[in-house]
Every structure is written in structure tokens, then in C-alpha cells.
Amino acid sequence: MSTTKPPRVWVSNVSPKKDEVLRVRAQMEHVMESGLRTDPATGKVRPRNIVNHFEARLGKRLIFSWEPGISISQNPYIEFTFKARESGELQMLWKDENGQTVSAQKSITLV
Numbered sequence: 238m239s240t241t242k243p244p245r246v247w248v249s250n251v252s253p254k255k256d257e258v259l260r261v262r263a264q265m266e267h268v269m270e271s272g273l274r275t276d277p278a279t280g281k282v283r284p285r286n287i288v289n290h291f292e293a294r295l296g297k298r299l300i301f302s303w304e305p306g307i308s309i310s311q312n313p314y315i316e317f318t319f320k321a322r323e324s325g326e327l328q329m330l331w332k333d334e335n336g337q338t339v340s341a342q343k344s345i346t347l348v
Contacts, residue, residue: 244263244264244266245265246261246263247262248261248345252346255347256320256321258318258319258320259318259319259320259321260316260317260318261293261316261317261319261329261343262314262315262316263329264313264315265312267313268286268311269287269307269310269312270283271287273285287309288309288313288331289334290303290330291330291332292329293328295325295328296323300319324347325344326343326345327345
């Protein structure tokens with residue numbers, strides 16, 4: 238997952254009230270090669286390499302997990318919601334089939 242750009246992350250409110258529902262949007266760059274296409278230049282099948290795991294944690298608590306398949310387009314975009322129950326670091330992690338990872342963080346502070 239050699240990407241030069243960090244994941245793009247948007248959180249609807251980084252200073253929410255307790256129990257406010259937050260929306261998170263995140264996107265990272267990845268080719269998401271399904272292993273079903275051939276390279277026109279060589280005629281060989283391109284090796285499969287997709288993002289196969291995403292998770293979001295607030296502090297140590299897992300708040301969202303996703304296991305995408307080969308039907309997801311390149312540069313996967315994800316959107317999810319959660320209730321803000323505590324302040325902490327929102328940590329997001331993407332992992333591909335080659336074992337490479339990309340992460341992003343956002344601080345959430347209850348007011």
C-alpha cells in the first residue's frame with residue numbers, strides 16, 4: 238500500500254456533547270486489484286491485492302469493523318456513525334492482503 242497521500246478523514250463534530258451521534262467519512266488511496274484483470278502490456282493476470290480489513294477505535298474500544306471484498310472500487314470510501322460516549326483518539330486502520338497498513342487519527346473531545 239505505497240501511497241504518498243494520507244487518508245482523508247472528516248468527522249461531523251470533534252467537540253460533541255455526550256451521546257451525540259457523530260458521522261465519520263474516510264477515504265484512502267489503494268488500487269484494489271481484484272486479480273481478475275490482465276495487464277494489456279504483458280497479457281499476464283495482475284496479482285490480487287485488495288484492502289481486506291478496516292477498523293475504527295475510540296481509545297481502546299472498537300466502534301466499527303469492515304471486511305470489504307473484491308467488488309469495492311479503488312480508493313475505498315467508508316462512512317459510519319457512532320455515539321460519542323467519551324473523549325479520546327479516533328484511530329482508523331486499513332490493512333491489505335499484502336499485510337501493509339495505513340492509519341489515520343482524529344481527536345474527539347466531549348464538551
